[in-house]
Amino acid sequence: MEIRDLTEADLDAVLDGRKRAFGPLSDSSAALWRRWVLPFLAAGRYLGAFDGTRLVGTARINPYTQWWHGWPVSMGGVASVTVAPEDRGRGAGRQIVLAALERCAELGHVVSALYPAATHPYRRLGWEHAGAQPIATIPAEALRAIAATEPVKVRRMGPDDVPELMSVLSRVYAGTRASGPISADEGTWRLWLDDDDDFCYLADDGFVYYRWSGEDIEVDNLVAGSEATARALWSLVGSHATVAKRVKAAVTPDDPVFWLLADRKHDTVEQHRWMFRLIDVAAAVAARGYPAAVTMDAVVQVQDLQRPGNSGAWRLEVASGSGTATRSDSPGGPSLAIGGLSALYAGIPTATLRRAGLMTGPAEEDEALDAAFAAKPYMIDYF
Secondary structure (H helix, E strand, O other): OEEEEOOHHHHHHHHHHHHHHHOOOOHHHHHHHHHHHHHHHHOOOEEEEEEOOEEEEEEEEEEEEEEEOOEEEEEEEEEEEEEOHHHOOOOHHHHHHHHHHHHHHHOOOOEEEEOOOOHHHHHOOOOEEEEEEEEEEEEHHHHHOOOOOOOOOOEEOOHHHHHHHHHHHHHHHHHOOOOOOEEOOHHHHHHHOOOOOOEEEEEOOEEEEEEEEOOEEEEEEEEEOOHHHHHHHHHHHHHHHHOOOEEEEEOOOOOOHHHHOOOOOOOOEEEEEEEEEEOOHHHHHHHOOOOOOOOEEEEEEEEOOOOHHHOEEEEEEEEOOEEEEEEOOOOOOOEEEHHHHHHHHOOOOHHHHHHOOOOEOOOOOHHHHHHHOOOOOEOOOOO
């Protein structure tokens, strides 16, 4: 089986495999998909596994910035992993995902994330459950009742506003010390904002884009850096309450909308789980942000069968909001496979990791590790 970069000539076969894996696309959706993936081909971000001339499987690597405690980290979003139904069970999926992992490293990504169709294949290759995309269902009338505290200028947003949108995202995610959310490249944002069926609005420190789904409203993104903007954007969505009964929105784990609602008895939140992996331990630790008040110095023992350069003893140090990982000769410290270390990096508590069998050995530094890597990771985007 040969793995190589896909070309435009392969797209008919890729689309056939995609339909067989995820279901059919409308003609308009297929045309949009072709337009969207062309830049990935040129950048070496779409891989194919071939048996002779026949396409067996695929994997795409999306270029994302992922925010960790308010710091931007280069992340490879692995998506569109497909294997032809007649070739499943032959190891093609493992080979294509391993190739995607190595390509992530070649492209300079220091971490990777994906939404799994099944956990086990990815866990065996080092990804581990880390966060979720929470989807809240809220009565539209409850959003309409959110009152403004001060005037906020909100205007319609289109593809030409992408640079400003990306600037807003960076400011808000840095200012809120966000962990997990992603930002796409400019070309991808332009394509997303060029959909006539989506309604997009921009403020000085926030934005929203949403669409109708039958008699409901679906909010893909709503990001706000202040109370006034959060009130303005949520009430804008709620202004459809004369027709829409429900709003389904991607939210943060502690989204301010839950505190802006006048009446909150229970929350209806569905979670789409995502998995996470460190690609380069030293670079990933250095790229992440940390609580400024935390000082930590601990040694961990790491095993990474797929990327042996990550294996061994690492001294993790955190001070003044930044961190480093350097090689250590110490035989001590807790032991984690790369999946366990990835989950720790994402804020999963050491007590959880130990009870799940993902962390063993001395526990003296557990509380310090928890304080340094504390996070509630989330994404509001699905890919």
